[in-house]
Amino acid sequence: MTPLLMKKIAIFIIILFPLVSFSQDDSSISYGFESNSQYYLDDSKTGDFLESNRFRSNSFFKIDYSYKNFYVGLQAESYEPKALLNYSPNLDKTNLGLYYIGYKTKKIELTLGHFYEQFGSGLILRSWEDRQLGINNALRGGRVKFSPKEYLHFTSFYAKQRKGFAHSKGNIVGFNSDLDISSALNFENSSFNAGFSYVGRKQKKAETNFDYNNRTDLFSTRLEFSKDDFYSNLEYVAKGKDAVMIQNQIKNAKKGAALLANFGYAKKGLGINATFRRMENMNIYSDREANGNIYNESVVNYLPALTKQHDYLLTNIYVYQAQPQVSFQDPTLIKSGEIGGQLDVYYKIKKGTFLGGKYGTKVALNYSSWHGLKADYDFAGFDYETEFLGFGQKYFSDVSVEVRKKWSKQWNSIFYYVNQSYNKRYIEETFGEINANIFVSEATYKMGKGKSLRFEAQFLATNDDKKNWAGGTIEFNATSKLAIYVNDIYNYGNDDIEQQIHYYNAGGSYTVGAQRFALNYGRQRGGLICIGGVCRNVPESTGISANITMSF
Amino acid sequence: MKKIIFLSFLLVSTTCFSQKIIPNINLTTLKGKSVSLESQLSKDKITVLAFWATWCVPCINELDAINDVYEDWQEETSVDIIAIATDDSRTQKRIKPMVNGKGWEYQILLDKNQELKRALNITLIPHVIVLKGNEILYRHTGYAPGAEDELYDIIKKHSK
Numbered sequence A: 001m002t003p004l005l006m007k008k009i010a011i012f013i014i015i016l017f018p019l020v021s022f023s024q025d026d027s028s029i030s031y032g033f034e035s036n037s038q039y040y041l042d043d044s045k046t047g048d049f050l051e052s053n054r055f056r057s058n059s060f061f062k063i064d065y066s067y068k069n070f071y072v073g074l075q076a077e078s079y080e081p082k083a084l085l086n087y088s089p090n091l092d093k094t095n096l097g098l099y100y101i102g103y104k105t106k107k108i109e110l111t112l113g114h115f116y117e118q119f120g121s122g123l124i125l126r127s128w129e130d131r132q133l134g135i136n137n138a139l140r141g142g143r144v145k146f147s148p149k150e151y152l153h154f155t156s157f158y159a160k161q162r163k164g165f166a167h168s169k170g171n172i173v174g175f176n177s178d179l180d181i182s183s184a185l186n187f188e189n190s191s192f193n194a195g196f197s198y199v200g201r202k203q204k205k206a207e208t209n210f211d212y213n214n215r216t217d218l219f220s221t222r223l224e225f226s227k228d229d230f231y232s233n234l235e236y237v238a239k240g241k242d243a244v245m246i247q248n249q250i251k252n253a254k255k256g257a258a259l260l261a262n263f264g265y266a267k268k269g270l271g272i273n274a275t276f277r278r279m280e281n282m283n284i285y286s287d288r289e290a291n292g293n294i295y296n297e298s299v300v301n302y303l304p305a306l307t308k309q310h311d312y313l314l315t316n317i318y319v320y321q322a323q324p325q326v327s328f329q330d331p332t333l334i335k336s337g338e339i340g341g342q343l344d345v346y347y348k349i350k351k352g353t354f355l356g357g358k359y360g361t362k363v364a365l366n367y368s369s370w371h372g373l374k375a376d377y378d379f380a381g382f383d384y385e386t387e388f389l390g391f392g393q394k395y396f397s398d399v400s401v402e403v404r405k406k407w408s409k410q411w412n413s414i415f416y417y418v419n420q421s422y423n424k425r426y427i428e429e430t431f432g433e434i435n436a437n438i439f440v441s442e443a444t445y446k447m448g449k450g451k452s453l454r455f456e457a458q459f460l461a462t463n464d465d466k467k468n469w470a471g472g473t474i475e476f477n478a479t480s481k482l483a484i485y486v487n488d489i490y491n492y493g494n495d496d497i498e499q500q501i502h503y504y505n506a507g508g509s510y511t512v513g514a515q516r517f518a519l520n521y522g523r524q525r526g527g528l529i530c531i532g533g534v535c536r537n538v539p540e541s542t543g544i545s546a547n548i549t550m551s552f
Numbered sequence B: 001m002k003k004i005i006f007l008s009f010l011l012v013s014t015t016c017f018s019q020k021i022i023p024n025i026n027l028t029t030l031k032g033k034s035v036s037l038e039s040q041l042s043k044d045k046i047t048v049l050a051f052w053a054t055w056c057v058p059c060i061n062e063l064d065a066i067n068d069v070y071e072d073w074q075e076e077t078s079v080d081i082i083a084i085a086t087d088d089s090r091t092q093k094r095i096k097p098m099v100n101g102k103g104w105e106y107q108i109l110l111d112k113n114q115e116l117k118r119a120l121n122i123t124l125i126p127h128v129i130v131l132k133g134n135e136i137l138y139r140h141t142g143y144a145p146g147a148e149d150e151l152y153d154i155i156k157k158h159s160k
Helices: A004-023 A424-428 B001-017 B055-078 B094-104 B117-120 B146-160
Strands: A025-039 A055-067 A071-081 A093-104 A107-117 A141-151 A150-164 A166-179 A190-202 A215-227 A230-246 A249-267 A268-281 A329-330 A333-335 A337-349 A360-377 A382-405 A410-421 A434-449 A450-464 A469-477 A482-490 A504-514 A515-524 A527-531 A535-537 A540-552 B028-029 B032-038 B047-050 B081-086 B109-112 B126-133 B135-142
Touching: A107 A150, A141 A166, A249 B094, A268 A382, A268 B094, A333 A360, A333 A424, A337 A382, A360 B094, A382 A424, A424 A527, A540 B135, B047 B055, B047 B146, B055 B081, B055 B094, B055 B146, B081 B094, B094 B109, B126 B146, B135 B146
Parallel strands: B047 B081, B081 B109
Antiparallel strands: A025 A055, A025 A540, A055 A071, A071 A093, A093 A107, A107 A141, A141 A150, A150 A166, A166 A190, A190 A215, A215 A230, A230 A249, A249 A268, A268 A337, A329 A333, A337 A360, A360 A382, A382 A410, A410 A434, A434 A450, A450 A469, A469 A482, A482 A504, A504 A515, A515 A540, A527 A535, B028 B032, B028 B109, B047 B126, B126 B135
16 A cells, blocks of 8 residues: 555544444445456467466445535445456556545535546446446546536536546546426326537647547436327437547547437337437547547446347357447558447236236347448548438347246246357457357246346357357355355367367355455456446456455 | 445445435336435334335236235324335336236325436345335345245334
8 A cells, every 4th residue: 555545544544433433324335346356377278378476356435424415425346355356457556546525515516536437328428337347537636516406407527537546637527417307397198308418528639630629528418208108319420520549549639429219118018129320430439549448438428239138158258348449450451430220129027818827928039230430531641421310230139038936836937049149359359250049048946035047058059269168057046045056058169179168167256235245266258347338358267266245 | 346345334334323314216107207215205204215116026026915905004003104216217118007007005206217226235136125204224125925025024113
């Protein structure tokens, strides 16, 4: 621990201590601790562990305290002796990750220090934390929130963005307003909201002849409407001219844009939702040089893949990642954005019908399809001219059906089918195209008092890439506190016999209230680990891991 | 790591006497209205906050299981369950059709950028919090099939 860090922590404890020791009814405190450790082992099948430090650990301690209208908090983070494999090298040793102090009433909120913020759906701005992905792009600066009326909300801030334990060179300024028009005008039966945001990223322009400014401006306009069982949202983002970075060099200056439209219908027993999105050159980083970094650092906005987030191991091998960026790899591999959509249908077959049975049957369908933008590309000049609603090269599609059925008080089952088409060449900028069918079936047997047994069988069939996979899971909840599991996925169809590998895992967890301890041993499949539509590449590894989470 | 543990114990030991009140944070209704959490809680009544997400299978299993017995629970203890969706904008649009498609009877609130989840230092979902008024009585992480019975025992104990 550095002296400076000690000093920072000491100051916070000094602030916290008197508050805490006189705490009364109107004070509140909450803290959380999380630690993820791994001991990496050599593996006769996948190779020895060649990095430094076999034992690695990521730990977080966060405390929040509020007294009347004031709040204060901090998060200490420790990556000792080193961060887990493939986390950003900027996450190193122990330090204070976040610290903040604020004042909040019904109408006004002031924050100094770190804060998270999201405007609209995040297309223009979102700061958030995902510890498993190693993302924390919190903003550090000053923020004011003001709600003069119940139906009118304003936010503005000026900040730098967190990058590892340091902060961005670029400054971010943001303004947001949300107006609930239906409440303002006393509409009885419908709901109508409007929003407007501005985000500016200010960073000194590099010495170049390309025409863009120090400050990049982004504007977002939003409308949200719902009446009876129908609802819809519309958002448009315009991004001002900014440097186009290709392999860390400025090759052009272009504008960007995003359009998001959503329509839905929902009543008891039936829900339908359709989303359309088009993005062109929509990446924005707090430092231009961070463009395309593999650790998702310095990301200002949130551009997740709009596809179904599957829950099973074999359904998560070919996962789409949104393609908002401009890329010139070779004359046949040029990208300027993506266009596509997804459709969801949820339906409950009523109790007492032939298909519904005694308890009813729940069905969920999802379809998504994503393409590149149709455009005239000039490879030599790193330039393009897109067509507004033109569909270009197909990147990805996914069709899935889920049927959940309760057979009796003891038995439950889920059937899941997915068809995926994954254009690896365009998505990962390597080569290959994959078409796969995945079948999953799971059953749970409840024995009462928290005791239950769950089985899961999975099968992935494809003639492409690594060919067929099979997998299974058995999970036993001995009590509601203690659970153990084993799972395995086996790439038995791989053409290379050496690569026909079992990725097996076994482990258990013990939970008391909000405290959980888990232990795991196994071999981890290398590739993309995706959470919330954001992905991180992890290497193949074998080892023992321990996770502790506590919330108070 | 050791320092963090040390720091945790130091802070924990100094703070274990303060009362646990739920932070009053603004959430969004399915119609897009911003409401404060406190305004949704009734004094002297038990409310259960169930943190979930459309992509979290154990969360859905838990809420499906409780939904089957929710009527009985309400009759006996008049408990209110608020299902707090922590989905981010990737899956937020799936909440309304899913809730309707499943026929859940709960009140649904959206914690759009996980502000409440973070203020309560929740790292894993499913996570349930049992409240009386705005005072936290019990917290639990994870769901094992059948564990809803234990939750109900706690609700019954406090609702007397």
